[in-house]
Amino acid sequence: MPITSITLRRLNMNLKNPFTTSFGTMQDKDFFITEAADDRGNRGFGESVAFTSPWYTEETVETNKHMINDFLIKLLQDNEIRHPSEVRELFKPIKRNNMAKAAVEGAIWDLYAKQHGITLARALGGTKQKIEVGISLGIQPTVNDLLEKVGHHIKQGYKRIKIKIKPGWDYDVLKEVRNQFPNTPIMADANSAYTLDDIDQLRKLDELNLMMIEQPLAHDDIVDHAKLQAAIQTPVCLDESIHSAEDARKAIELKSCRIINVKIGRVGGLAEAKEIHDLCRKNRIDVWCGGMLEAGVGRAHNIALATLPQFTLPGDTAGSSLYWKKDIIKPEVTVNDGVITVSNKPGIGYDIDEQALKAFTAEKEVFDI
Ligand SMILES: O=C(O)CCC(=O)c1ccccc1C(=O)O
Numbered sequence: 446m447p448i449t450s451i452t453l454r455r456l457n458m459n460l461k462n463p464f465t466t467s468f469g470t471m472q473d474k475d476f477f478i479t480e481a482a483d484d485r486g487n488r489g490f491g492e493s494v495a496f497t498s499p500w501y502t503e504e505t506v507e508t509n510k511h512m513i514n515d516f517l518i519k520l521l522q523d524n525e526i527r528h529p530s531e532v533r534e535l536f537k538p539i540k541r542n543n544m545a546k547a548a549v550e551g552a553i554w555d556l557y558a559k560q561h562g563i564t565l566a567r568a569l570g571g572t573k574q575k576i577e578v579g580i581s582l583g584i585q586p587t588v589n590d591l592l593e594k595v596g597h598h599i600k601q602g603y604k605r606i607k608i609k610i611k612p613g614w615d616y617d618v619l620k621e622v623r624n625q626f627p628n629t630p631i632m633a634d635a636n637s638a639y640t641l642d643d644i645d646q647l648r649k650l651d652e653l654n655l656m657m658i659e660q661p662l663a664h665d666d667i668v669d670h671a672k673l674q675a676a677i678q679t680p681v682c683l684d685e686s687i688h689s690a691e692d693a694r695k696a697i698e699l700k701s702c703r704i705i706n707v708k709i710g711r712v713g714g715l716a717e718a719k720e721i722h723d724l725c726r727k728n729r730i731d732v733w734c735g736g737m738l739e740a741g742v743g744r745a746h747n748i749a750l751a752t753l754p755q756f757t758l759p760g761d762t763a764g765s766s767l768y769w770k771k772d773i774i775k776p777e778v779t780v781n782d783g784v785i786t787v788s789n790k791p792g793i794g795y796d797i798d799e800q801a802l803k804a805f806t807a808e809k810e811v812f813d814i
């Protein structure tokens with residue numbers, strides 16, 4: 446497929462509200478938007494989901510820059526690809542650095558879909574016209590703040606509420622939420638804040654009828670998670686531990702989880718994400734699309750991925766306006782009664798807001814391919 450250039454733009458955007466996890470608080474986002482262009486005026490876009498510090502995985506904005514500039518671009522310059530699904534194989538000699546790879550691969554998928562006049566969802570084999578979404582609520586200053594936010598988002602129609610937890614902000618808080626909202630689908634995300642020593646505290650969550658607990662144990666573990674899953678009723682969902690279809694296969698085999706949160710960046714791109722999806726479909730593991738506080742381009746990619754059939758649970762792809770005063774796509778992603786209607790325009794399905802993109806761009810570099 447024709448690709449004549451890759452452009453890297455480094456953007457700075459401010460989140461509307463600070464987002465707090467068991468690791469700390471995020472307010473500013475500094476990230477890359479990638480663009481793959483051909484000589485017929487088609488432009489495909491991708492987004493890197495790495496943060497400025499390596500708290501979620503080992504990658505950062507700076508490591509992304511190094512990997513893309515010094516390795517991934519060269520592989521594209523030296524090799525022809527016929528289809529975006531070949532990018533994964535092309536990037537294999539570079540170990541890990543999945544978010545860097547996904548950012549480049551994503552732009553190429555969007556370009557391919559636009560070259561063929563089809564939606565990215567269709568290029569991936571997705572069929573859903575509508576996707577259900579939930580919201581992820583960071584750790585709040587007080588329980589009352591949390592209860593108020595939960596109530597607000599239930600009223601807006603979000604299909605499930607995810608609550609970040611950590612030791613000291615877990616059972617008691619979730620119990621208050623459950624008491625006030627007895628019928629709402631609720632889940633918890635610990636971002637690796639516990640160990641097996643906390644098993645009694647984690648078992649207490651069983652009485653709260655949670656949809657799942659996401660990544661309770663270490664970011665690189667699938668063994669202790671299997672022990673935990675055997676000891677509690679609440680389904681375990683893995684996020685940080687799954688970087689590839691191979692990781693997913695092993696976790697399924699060990700019974701480390703009953704659910705997997707798929708994030709395109711964490712697993713190295715759309716082709717790998719689809720393979721995890723296919724594997725989970727075969728093994729009847731529910732999957733949902735996670736979020737990384739994306740701007741519109743990354744959000745659009747998530748929506749396209751979530752049109753695949755095994756995305757059976759609501760994802761973290763909430764509406765743009767929950768994160769940003771102004772997004773970089775037109776129109777912004779909107780959610781009605783917890784549902785996003787999938788765009789039928791070619792590629793990611795949203796236009797780039799060129800003015801906004803320019804306004805948020807701090808650095809720009811163009812590589813000829
Ligand atoms: O709303 C979103 O984009 C997802 C929010 C979220 O939970 C999250 C945000 C940043 C990093 C990791 C996670 C996570 O799923 O663990």
Ligand SMILES: [Mg+2]
Binds near residue numbers: 634659660684685
């Ligand atoms: Mg998570």
